[in-house]
Amino acid sequence: xxxxxxxxxxxxxxxxxxxxxxxxxxxxxxxxxxxxxxxxxxxxxxxxxxxxxxxxxxxxxxxxxxxxxxxxxxxxxxxxxxxxxxxxxxxxxxxxxxxxxxxxxxxxxxxxxxxxxxx
Numbered sequence: 001x002x003x004x005x006x007x008x009x010x011x012x013x014x015x016x017x018x019x020x021x022x023x024x025x026x027x028x029x030x031x032x033x034x035x036x037x038x039x040x041x042x043x044x045x046x047x048x049x050x051x052x053x054x055x056x057x058x059x060x061x062x063x064x065x066x067x068x069x070x071x072x073x074x075x076x077x078x079x080x081x082x083x084x085x086x087x088x089x090x091x092x093x094x095x096x097x098x099x100x101x102x103x104x105x106x107x108x109x110x111x112x113x114x115x116x117x118x119x
Contacts, residue, residue, distance in 0.1 A: 006032050006045040009090040014050055017097055018043065021104055030073060042107040043100060046073065049086040050093055052103040059083055062099055 011033045018024050018035050027034045027041075034044040043052040051071045054062065062068050062083055071082035085096055 005047060007048055007090065010048075010050055010087075010093065011045045013090040013093050014043070014045060014100075017094060018100060021101070023108075024104065037104050037107055038112075040107045040110065040112075042103045046071070046084060048088075049084045050096075051079075051082055051084045052100055053079075053081045053107060054083060054099065054103055055081070055106045058099060058102050062096075 014033075014035070015026065019026060021037070023037045025036050027036045029041055029044040032044055032046060034041050036042065041053070043050065045051075059081065062085075063070070067086045069084050069086070070078045071084040072078045085093065087093060
């Protein structure tokens with residue numbers, strides 16, 4: 001499967017918004033720009049949009065907005081707690097700042113996964 005592309009302007013806006021949050025670090029997700037807190041992925045830049053992980057209530061709320069859909073990076077394989085926000089104007093992501101902050105808080109509340117034992 002070829003790696004999806006991303007909009008560099010979207011990344012620039014998200015970098016400006018997210019990398020100022022204490023503990024947030026830039027990284028990669030499927031070879032594309034991702035954002036991590038406490039070593040856990042909470043958002044990424046994907047094709048024509050930005051994706052983030054949210055708990056149920058804010059996820060249901062944001063999915064009612066135009067241009068927001070479940071995040072499906074591979075056909076038929078939606079990422080359960082993730083949404084994809086599609087915007088042409090990169091600056092419009094700033095209107096979703098509260099959701100990105102909720103994503104950081106949510107991911108920080110999740111327990112760390114136990115490391116798998118090597119075989």
